[in-house]
Amino acid sequence: MKNFWATLPKPFFVLAPMEDVTDAAFRRLIARYGKPDVMWTEFTSADGLVLAPEEGKAKLLKKLLFSETERPIVAQLFSANPERMEIAARMVAELGFDGIDINMGCPDRSIEKSLCGSGMIKHPDLAKAVICAAKRGAGDLPVSVKTRIGYASNEISTWIPSLLEEGIAALTIHARTRNEMSDVPARWEHVKEVVDIRNAMDVDTLIIGNGDLKSIEEAREKITAAGCDGAMLGRAIFGNPWLFAGANSPERSRGTVIPNPQERVTALKEHIALFDELLGGTVNFESMKKHFKAYIHGWDDAKELRIHLMETHDAAHAQEVLSNAILPS
Secondary structure (H helix, E strand, C coil): CCCHHHHCCCCEEEECCCCCCCCHHHHHHHHHHHCCCEEEEEEEEHHHHHHCCHHHHHHHHHCCCCCHHHCCEEEEEECCCHHHHHHHHHHHHHHCCCEEEEEECCCCHHHHCCCCHHHHHHCHHHHHHHHHHHHHHHCCCCEEEEEEEECCCCCHHHHHHHHHCCCCCEEEEEEEECCCCCCCCCCCHHHHHHHHHHHHHCCCCEEEEECCCCCHHHHHHHHHHHCCCEEEECHHHCCCCCCCCCCCCCCCCCCCCCCCHHHHHHHHHHHHHHHHHHCCCCCCHHHHHHHHHHHCCCCCCHHHHHHHHHCCCCHHHHHHHHHCCCCCC
């Protein structure tokens, strides 16, 4: 099996899949500024890839755009239908991805209604069937899973073994239940529980901890305490494509140095340009605005610049505002 997971350094640091955030444009920017050990696409409907009309399928395939600079790159899919998952996994393999991940942790009600995301936790037999289907479609690509510690309570002792029995390459654990959403602190002691189960079962699945990590330094500490193989960082990437820079060097190239205003504006201009190049005409420019506050903060007059940016309605206008901005030296 062509399993890139077996070649990763220990510990490793990966980028979380975040809907409408880690799109093709942002991932390409992150790969330039500080590439993580593994990158994920946004989560994508396997049902949509199989059943959508051509126009809808074209929009979904934009979620699966990637460049060679992002490798290894994993496509994250969701479905409660094994047959469609198998077909979609085969499509993803043909697109040239390095791996397939199945989302079994998303807490969104609309996703759960179709038994997908965290709804899978209530249906372990279906989850196993979906994993088997993905592996059939994936061919020699490794299949992994991202999930939570349980639905309403800690269900690690029953839920996790059922997944590990299927020989998945990696398992990412978000250290909260579905009902907790992100309303309580992530409890990394539960990641250690998962590691202990993996070790007791004597399987090769890599365990990745996830939840509330703000820096590589913090991630490294959590990995050591939990004994897991790697960590997944998500929200810390907002406005910070430098997050993973030098993560595996003895002395990190950036450490916790905060980029100056000019660096932030330059990165945002690149981000907007990539958005326009790769997604313009398909994804509404308004979705880009969620990033403005993340980049533009921390200096006098930053708020005024953000206000002007929020008034823009296309990439060209936003670039003009940034080019005319007066920044502190």
